[in-house]
Amino acid sequence: MKYNAILLFGAPGSGKGTQGTILGRVPGFFHCACGDVFRSLDLRTDLGKAFLDYSSRGELVPDDLTIKLWKVRIHSSEEAHQFKPDLDFLVLDGIPRNLPQARLMDSLIDPKLVFHFSCPDRVQLFSRLKKRALKDNRMDDANEEVIRRRLETYENETKPVLEHYGPEKVRLIDALQTPAKVLHSMLSEVIKLESPREGI
Ligand code: ADP
Secondary structure, eight states: OOEEEEEEEEOTTSSHHHHHHHHHTSTTEEEEEHHHHHHTSOTTSHHHHHHHHHHTTTOOOOHHHHHHHHHHHHHHHHHTTSOOTTTOEEEEESOSOSHHHHHHHTTTEEEEEEEEEEOOOHHHHHHHHHHHHHHHOOGGGTOHHHHHHHHHHIIIIITTHHHHHOTTTEEEEETTSOHHHHHHHHHHHHTTSOOTTTTO
16 A cells, blocks of 8 residues: 655755644644654764765765665554554655655655745745754754755755656645745645545
8 A cells, every 4th residue: 555645845944844844743644854864863873874974965865775764764653653554644855855766655655745845035045044053953054055055956856856746746835925824825735635534
């Protein structure tokens, strides 16, 4: 059985993590942010070291490692009964992040909706990331060169993945709206989905 999924796409700083976290608080939605999965690793392990190495340059961690780690995390969430695949939508944030990852995940997920948090204003993204660096103590948000590299990685590797899922699944969200309006835009699409929890 494939996981019913909702995919979140957006540049670093577009607010997809904030919105994904909120959606994940609603029963029937399980939020998995790939960056958080990496950040929770013990940095003394080989995988932890690899993450530190790639992310501090603004680059993606190699696909095989990423997908393997993601699968382990999802399976352990299932075993802990935090994620119930027969009842919940899996809200994926930050994965897949390039075409090879999308292809590797095709046999595992059934995307019902793909949100594209659009923020063409790079100055705005820069200033949001700078604030986050202070608030969340994220070193990859503190360095301008690394931020530039991450925005480039998003444009060159991640944004093209939207085409893989086709225009009928993709919903454009204006990420420059207030957080409440972004949430409203997202929920107004989500409530149209048929939920296995209906009637329970
Ligand atoms: P951002 O705000 O840049 O979207 P994330 O928290 O999603 O930040 O990711 C932080 C870093 O973790 C990325 O720059 C990358 O190095 C690594 N990472 C996260 N998700 C993936 C993925 N799906 N594939 C490869 N690397 C990833």
